[in-house]
Amino acid sequence: MISLAEFDILRDTRQDIRLLPWTQPACREAMVLHFGIKRAKEEVRRLNVEITRLLTYLIDEHIDYYRAIAANIIVNPPLTTELQRRWRHASHISAAICRRISQTSRLVGFSGTVFPGQREDRDPTLSDGIPPPYWLAMELGVVLMEVKYNEGADLDASRPTEEDDDLDLVVRELEVDEDNIVQLMDHLSTFDDS
Structure with a gap:
């Protein structure tokens, strides 16, 4: 509809459709805006789900690193050192992501949540005794x-x-x-x- 004028075949029809109301530039612009707003609302609902999933993944990753380091600290010190290095790097990235999520949560119209979820196929007892990541409290509160x-x-x-x-x-x-x-x-x- 936006580039209707470019089609010569539409000019040579029995009825010139270029004169219909939906072909007028103002109407086309209004339709584009309407469908853009509609898509934006769908995207907001989708992002509300994805933010929770992302936070859940980040916390699960934190727990997995913690457990892997604790399991290998005595048995395999070189592996533990490498895991700690990667964990620090992952924590810095997670903190940056949470900072962005925190900024997003302050936007007018934000309708999501900053609470992590629980994966269905993950044992909830894996996090027992493991302190929450520092960035969860510092960046998201x-x-x-x-x-x-x-x-x-x-x-x-x-x-x-x-x-x-x-x-x-x-x-x-x-x-x-x-x-x-x-x-x-x-x-x-x-x-x-x-």
């Missing part, structure tokens, strides 16, 4: 907390009911810097999904 409910604790009012009382339940909570939450809520209030 997200802090992973671990609360353990043990037998005999004074947390019975908030403790989930379980038949097996000697089982320790680990509940993961996410905390976010309050300034980021306020900014996010401001952005969400200005976002129009229609």
Whole structure:
């Protein structure tokens, strides 16, 4: 439609379609803008999913490096040294990515989340005892907390009911810097999904 005037074959038809309303430059420009906005809204929804996936991948990579280094620190020191070097490099890249995600989250109309997800095929216990990466709190303001409910604790009012009382339940909570939450809520209030 944009380059309709370039087609000579359309001029020699029974009805000159160049005179129809949809061929006029103003109408064509309005259609291009309409479909561009429509595509942009689809892209925003897609990016909301991809941001969570990216954060999940970065945290999983952090956990994998940590576990690999811990497993080889005594058995294979040269491999451990190389893994540490690569881990530092990956952490710098992850911090830069999180910095960009943080900037993105402050944009007007941002409707996503800065919380990581959990891969379906990944064992959630792999992260037990592993500290969260420094860039998660520093760049995004997200802090992973671990609360353990043990037998005999004074947390019975908030403790989930379980038949097996000697089982320790680990509940993961996410905390976010309050300034980021306020900014996010401001952005969400200005976002129009229609």
